[in-house]
Amino acid sequence: MNHAHSSHRRRQPAAAAASEQGASPAWDSSEAWAACAKALREYDEDMIQAWKEEIDTLLVFAGLFSAILTAFNIESYTLLQQQPEDATVAILTQISAQLNSFSANANFVNTTRPTEPSSLVPPFRASALAVRLNAMWFSALVCSLVSASLGLMVKQWLREYLAGSSNISRESIRIRQFRYQGLRDWHVPEIILFLPMLLQLALVLFFVGLLDLLWSLHPVVAAIVSVIVALTGLFALAACVFPPLFPDCPYKSPQSWLLCILVQSVKGAVAALASRYYYWQLQHSGNEADPLASKLDLSTIVHNKLTGAFRAWLHRASMSRPYTSWKERERLSANGASAKLDNAILAGADATFMDDSFLHAVVRPCMNDIEPNVALRCLDRILIRRAPRVIYGLPYWDIPLSDAGDKATMTLLHLLLDLLRRLNGDMDDDADDEPRVHLLTTMHRLVRAIPGQPTTLPSDPSTRALFRRTFDILSEVVNHEHERSTSKPIVRERAFHLMLKLFPRFHAVGPTCIMTLCAYSKKMQEDNSPYRFVQACCMVIRASAALAHPSQNRPESPSTVTNPPTSKPLPFMSDQQQDASTNAIRTATTNGHVQPHIPPATRLTHSISTEEYATIRPSILGVLRDLEDFFSIPVSRASECCPTMAMLAECAEATVALASRDRLAISVGLVGALTDMVSYVWAAGGVDAGPMLDAAYNAGENAQEDHAITARQAVRLLRRIYGLGWHACET
Numbered sequence: 001m002n003h004a005h006s007s008h009r010r011r012q013p014a015a016a017a018a019s020e021q022g023a024s025p026a027w028d029s030s031e032a033w034a035a036c037a038k039a040l041r042e043y044d045e046d047m048i049q050a051w052k053e054e055i056d057t058l059l060v061f062a063g064l065f066s067a068i069l070t071a072f073n074i075e076s077y078t079l080l081q082q083q084p085e086d087a088t089v090a091i092l093t094q095i096s097a098q099l100n101s102f103s104a105n106a107n108f109v110n111t112t113r114p115t116e117p118s119s120l121v122p123p124f125r126a127s128a129l130a131v132r133l134n135a136m137w138f139s140a141l142v143c144s145l146v147s148a149s150l151g152l153m154v155k156q157w158l159r160e161y162l163a164g165s166s167n168i169s170r171e172s173i174r175i176r177q178f179r180y181q182g183l184r185d186w187h188v189p190e191i192i193l194f195l196p197m198l199l200q201l202a203l204v205l206f207f208v209g210l211l212d213l214l215w216s217l218h219p220v221v222a223a224i225v226s227v228i229v230a231l232t233g234l235f236a237l238a239a240c241v242f243p244p245l246f247p248d249c250p251y252k253s254p255q256s257w258l259l260c261i262l263v264q265s266v267k268g269a270v271a272a273l274a275s276r277y278y279y280w281q282l283q284h285s286g287n288e289a290d291p292l293a294s295k296l297d298l299s300t301i302v303h304n305k306l307t308g309a310f311r312a313w314l315h316r317a318s319m320s321r322p323y324t325s326w327k328e329r330e331r332l333s334a335n336g337a338s339a340k341l342d343n344a345i346l347a348g349a350d351a352t353f354m355d356d357s358f359l360h361a362v363v364r365p366c367m368n369d370i371e372p373n374v375a376l377r378c379l380d381r382i383l384i385r386r387a388p389r390v391i392y393g394l395p396y397w398d399i400p401l402s403d404a405g406d407k408a409t410m411t412l413l414h415l416l417l418d419l420l421r422r423l424n425g426d427m428d429d430d431a432d433d434e435p436r437v438h439l440l441t442t443m444h445r446l447v448r449a450i451p452g453q454p455t456t457l458p459s460d461p462s463t464r465a466l467f468r469r470t471f472d473i474l475s476e477v478v479n480h481e482h483e484r485s486t487s488k489p490i491v492r493e494r495a496f497h498l499m500l501k502l503f504p505r506f507h508a509v510g511p512t513c514i515m516t517l518c519a520y521s522k523k524m525q526e527d528n529s530p531y532r533f534v535q536a537c538c539m540v541i542r543a544s545a546a547l548a549h550p551s552q553n554r555p556e557s558p559s560t561v562t563n564p565p566t567s568k569p570l571p572f573m574s575d576q577q578q579d580a581s582t583n584a585i586r587t588a589t590t591n592g593h594v595q596p597h598i599p600p601a602t603r604l605t606h607s608i609s610t611e612e613y614a615t616i617r618p619s620i621l622g623v624l625r626d627l628e629d630f631f632s633i634p635v636s637r638a639s640e641c642c643p644t645m646a647m648l649a650e651c652a653e654a655t656v657a658l659a660s661r662d663r664l665a666i667s668v669g670l671v672g673a674l675t676d677m678v679s680y681v682w683a684a685g686g687v688d689a690g691p692m693l694d695a696a697y698n699a700g701e702n703a704q705e706d707h708a709i710t711a712r713q714a715v716r717l718l719r720r721i722y723g724l725g726w727h728a729c730e731t
Contacts, residue, residue: 037168040176044165048158051192055151058195062148065199069141069206076137079130129216136209143202147195154192193254200236200255207233243326247333252326264322339374346370347381354386356408364415372422376435379415383442386412395442397449409449410466416443417473424477433491436477440494443470447502467506474499475516482519496520500535509543511612517543518619525626534643537627538651544620544665545657548613617665624670627651631673648678649707652714659721671718678711 161179165172183189207229214222239251244260323329334341346363363382367375386408387395400406420439447470451463474495481492499513521536643651652674659666718724 033170033173034168037170037173037176040173041165041168044162044176044180048162051158052155055155055192055195058199059148059151062144062151062199065202065206066141066144066148069137069144069202072206072210073134073137073141076130076134080126080134129212133209133213136205136212140202140205140209143198143205147198147202150191150198151195154188154195157188193257197254197258204233247329257326268322339371342370343374343378343381346378347385350382351385356411359408360411360414364411364418367415368418368422372419372426373435375419375422376438379419382415383412383446394445396445399448400451406449409446410462413443413446413450413466413470416446417469421473421476424473424480433488436491437494440477440491440498444494444498444501447498450505464506464508467502468508468510470502471499471506471509471513475513478516478520482523492520496532496536500539503539503542507539507542507546509546511547511616514540514543514547514616515619518616518623521623521626525630530630531643531647533630534627534647534651537623537630538647538654540620540623541651541654541658544613544616545654545661547616548610548658548661613662617662621665624665624667628667628670628673631670631677642681642684643677645678645681645704645707645711648674648681649711649714652678652711652718656714656717656721659718663721666718666722668722668724671715671722671724675715675719675724678715682708682712 161183165176211222211226211229214225240253240256240259242249243252243256244263323332346366350359350363359382367378370378383395384390384393388398389396397409400409416439420436420443423436423439450466451460477495478492478499481488481495499517517536517540521533521540524530524533524536655666655670655674
């Protein structure tokens, strides 16, 4: 080490001189060698630790199994030798035979059969059952003891392998590599794999001997035990066979690896033959026919299909390569199923922890790193698991009970928005719209759980930022649909409908979203969709008023406006015009009339520069002109495309809000056309005006009457602002 440090100090001036002269510096590799030594040492420690744990488990099992076998062998080995009781039984048998041979004749009173000495104790001969039983049980005991003995020896080898490995010098790395190569060359890993196989063999011998004994004693007991042993043997056999056949099978064991080696050898031989035959076909495909498929007596079409399928199989077989470990095989299989595994990883991690912070800090960044289609399937699984209700396989959420946003719900909406933006950016003209439609449909159900009332802006800054981001991404979707040559209205309409659904809860959208709404209103005017056109125009006017209005720190009363805003006029609005608008609003308020509810233009909690409004003002003026032309349609056509009173009330309120900030943007013609349209819808509804005004404050009035009152009051206020005379709708 001192020598290395001294050489390092000697090389530093040379490296500095070389760098000054523009030459490549002399790199110091001591740190790299130290890092290499550390990494190899950690690898060896993990490998040896795994082997030691496996050997310890085998030693415990071998000790217990040997004790059980010893108890059985004590009883079985006696069957191989003659017992003292056997001689006693033989003598008693002989005495009984002599007594049975007693007889009387003329010469003697009685006589007995003579006894041969050899018949007293017959020669001993062990039965075939005893031989088989002891052979199998003693062999099992030997295998168990050999396995334990080899395990102890291997643990000694492994201890010596790690001896002196704490040093990180290059010499220690060389010694480590020398030992590692010896470990492989002398087949120590194979010996370790052989240890559990010895125990498995011992267990098999014990079960076979046990069944042999039971069948000689009682068939019923033997049958029951045979069924249990057979089921266990079938499971063990399947556990050995399945891993080589199925890459995802976790039943990996030393015996299954041996079978896998055998399978790999067969596959290697088949691959070699297929490779040679496949390349032979490629070389002679133009001269000779396929010698195998041509012998089939089939039609030309079937012959060609069989030939093509056979060549495809040959190509796959020739390209297959054997693997040397389970890890290599798993890596190849995992690379082929990366999309499915990424889906399962993120969905499984969220299901395991169910933590909102983990969903936001871990799952969301990882979700942006996988393919959009895979992320969509993964997100569906997360949504279904986290949704409070699932109906027909679709997640549903409930309306929140408080203004504080749920972090999990907001993160889910962010995930949907992230994926929608990615799909929108990767979408071409011929792409399928189903993923985006699916996302927009899911967002329609999820936004119900986002806090925010129709009359107030969200008080939580994170909720406001989420709404702003939602409108920006939905605007990108609508713009992208306008630019596509093969645009389908379903994606555009779903996106706009979601914007329309969220707009009453958040109207402080950016200028980009306002420009998108302007373009959408033009498109709806060209497509002759009056209701969508009026809705888009109302959103443009309301959002423009919010963009042009200064920030207010305190929200005002939802029913009246006692102190109209007196902020600095916009650059395109003179002081006299600002004062006239303010005085008109104050006059209409103090005359005993209720001012239309204008919360969106007076309740912003963040400041937006009026320069953005000035930039998009020409487009807003174009939308206002189009709206004026629409409201100026002849009465004969009004019934065909007449907007509802609710739409007119929303449009009138938005117009008042914009007029309070930019009087020049609202033309007198628009006020007159809006007045005429309100009057026409009012008259077509057949509702008397007097009773409606008296009942406007009653809680029992229906929504249509409330919209009518709001529209008439807004029209009255607009006519006061622009100095127009009395109109019939004001009665």
